[in-house]
Amino acid sequence: MNTAQLHDAFLRWATAMEQAAPELNALDGELGDGDLGVTLSQCAHNVRIALPQAPDTVPGLLRTAAQACADASGSSFGTLLASGLLSAAKWLEGGRAVDHNALPLLLMHVIDKLSARGGASLGDKTMLDALHAIAQAIERAPPQAALAAVARDAAEQALKDFHDRPCRAGRARMFAAKSAHRNDPGMVAIWRMTQSLVPPRDPAPPRAPSPAPTNQAA
């Protein structure tokens, strides 16, 4: 991935976050404080403003986006998003390339950092599980695979796999019974993000009919 591709991906991501805000607010309102969409909209707004001044390197773009998200909100998800982007930037500043082989390692590095920062573990039904599913899918994917589509499909599959489990981290853990049989808002956010990363010329496959990856209110 080069800087132009990452720049374009951030712009698509920002649009997607703004469009997904009502859905994410509603999902978060059932298990949390209902501000996930607002948080990501604020992050998207700040990232859009910050991008033109970003350094012309992949780590530089990631750092700029991290700072923009940190400046946007003190909500947990915004803070974790900023932490994740910053840890990715630092990992790449070590001279590593962003290629097929490196991406799963990068994602696992980010997962470790987010777990340490936020306190959640894999299996808790959080965005970490969506990222883990993406890392595993990219690792398994053939060399010529379109990785954004692989990530999108893996995030969607993770939603289905975790749909019936209770949340065990964050505010949603207090709604253990209620959180089972519905999607975790953070995992839905990751799925929406991966959808936006698929370039427009790579059309999305038909949606899986059931269970739908959006809210499954019990």
Next chain:
Amino acid sequence: MKKILNEPSAYVDDMLAGLCAAYPEHYRLASPRVLARTGGARQGKVGIVTGGGSGHLPVFLGYVGQGLLDACAVGNVFAGPRVADCIGAIEAANGGAGVLTLYGNYGGDRMNFEMAQEQLESDRLAIASVRVADDVASASPAERDKRRGVAGMVLAFKAAGACAAAGHDLGNVTRVARKAAQACRSIGVALTPCTIPESGQASFEIADAEIEFGMGIHGEPGLWRGPLKSADALADEMLDLLLPELPLSSGDRVAVLVNSLGATPHEELFIVYRRVAQVLAARGVRPAMPLVGRYATSMEMTGLSLTLMPLDDELHTLLSAPADCPFWKV
């Protein structure tokens, strides 16, 4: 949504502007979301910083004042403060003797203060941290570190603030803050929700005749939901949860805080305090400087919380020491 405001997105900033305009002798904005004491950091004194979401006045920012806190990082309603504001608050409180960050045990607040501490800590600035986790409804005693911070924070602010004002060093102020945080226990009951301005949504839904026992200050679920009980029955049930966790014997002193979550009037708080005092007296336990009023709210939520903190001589002296902010004077 039926609230007195201008733009929902300006709710917090308009509130901060009004607060500073009303009490310029106490408060100044060090930056748009950092409230600090007028006159700046006291040189040679340990600074005490807190932070958290808006919607809980006087918590958090209201307790910036003499013998209390030095600065507060202010988040949106029910949202954590940004890392940059946690950094700004620590810098605003730094008088050269170190800074204690003292805040409630919430994920966003914790992450942002930890990141701020990592960025600022150096040979020239020592930073310590204590989280308050006093809400017994939010986790079992075995998982005390997962409990939320509620009204007990106010007593921890007071004890730590008095210790710092007396000139103690960062280690001692941190020890006192931790002692106070670990000593207090709280439990709340909610009758009606509040509305979050930015989303226009109620913090939770509840039937007219129902209450939620153990609910948190953001509408987090409690221990049970059911019909409203009498004040005495509620007070008894609250005490039944708090007292087994507290080392209180006949002759001991205890700080008692009966706190309105916003809309519950003083009359009803005193009705509950009456019963609490009766039960404590029957055990030979003496309430010391009882606090009854709005100390940690959830905007217009109806309900109350009860906090108990057993007092040894040190904590009693610190709670009794002079303090002055627009919401609490000792």
